[in-house]
């Protein structure tokens with residue numbers, strides 16, 4: 001299998017189809033013309049079957065026929081994807097929901113969902129003979145690309161906005177990326193990266209520009225379909241920045257449905273942070289997103305000018321889903337709530353999804369008799385400042401039992417013995 005399983009690249013704006021010689025966006029529409037990769041599904045269906053799956057690699061490359069890479073290429077060693085799904089009955093009960101499932105994507109090699117896309121990105125860069133790959137990111141795409149470049153022997157150039165949380169910057173530095181900390185917003189870093197890739201010929205890992213990256217993101221949908229099958233909940237909940245993640249997940253679910261590997265399709269619930277929710281407003285009004293200055297502690301979804309809103313809106317419309325926003329307070333409240341009932345520690349952008357589901361239940365968008373799966377897109381250790389801000393401090397004491405006795409009441413333990 002070279003690339004014969006890919007048929008066309010279709011512009012999500014004008015609908016024109018292009019051959020694989022187009023590198024990034026639609027030549028007619030420019031940067032607004034994001035492309036969508038089409039596959040020869042009849043061909044895919046011949047090999048990607050229920051019977052063939054159990055014996056395959058235990059990572060996202062198990063869906064090779066639905067990934068836009070040449071199968072003869074060397075693949076990164078890192079185990080990306082096939083992250084665990086957990087039933088979370090105590091969290092479900094607390095939400096007043098029939099059933100809740102978590103998919104922990106903080107378990108990926110660099111601790112976020114972005115690894116799914118980076119894995120495809122580095123393979124694509126090598127396929128095209130590029131030695132340098134670049135991206136602009138609020139943090140996770142950057143640390144992910146840096147990690148995958150390190151493991152795969154490529155050079156990464158990373159543009160981060162200056163308020164990126166320190167642990168994410170630490171990841172970049174330790175992976176040996178060339179880090180450019182831009183004195184500006186994510187959106188400004190994004191444009192600088194875009195211009196640099198044009199000028200220097202670096203491979204651009206940005207999901208909105210690069211049609212192949214979203215294909216990596218869709219593996220979360222492929223996995224949910226395989227892992228949950230007929231037990232697929234009615235709702236799939238994801239936080240939304242640029243919209244690529246939600247759009248990708250939906251594409252994966254649809255493909256598995258089309259291949260007969262998922263009996264029915266769930267509805268997509270997208271969640272933005274209130275300080276950065278241009279898509280929520282645009283979706284409600286039927287217009288295009290109006291750029292805002294992003295203000296939220298959920299740095300991974302702090303996107304003032306979303307790029308992939310067309311694909312995301314399409315996913316929400318097609319799935320009869322919903323898009324809503326949550327405040328930073330709701331996010332900070334959801335973070336310990338999830339951790340204390342499941343031990344899954346999500347970063348703010350991941351907890352935003354749970355906060356959104358909580359709100360959706362309260363507002364009647366999601367019915368209490370329904371079930372949902374929340375994708376935890378990033379690990380909480382990536383932003384400990386927010387975590388510490390939301391939890392109570394530890395109890396200080398000198399090292400003796402009498403002192404412990406005097407502070408015991410503060411622990412509020414059950415009085416059983």
Ligand SMILES: *Cc1c(COP(=O)(O)O)cnc(C)c1O
Pocket residue numbers: 112113114140141239240241242243244245246300301303347349350377378
């Ligand atoms: C990138 C990211 C998202 C949102 O993804 P988009 O494709 O920008 O919508 C959500 N959560 C985390 C942790 C992320 O890193």
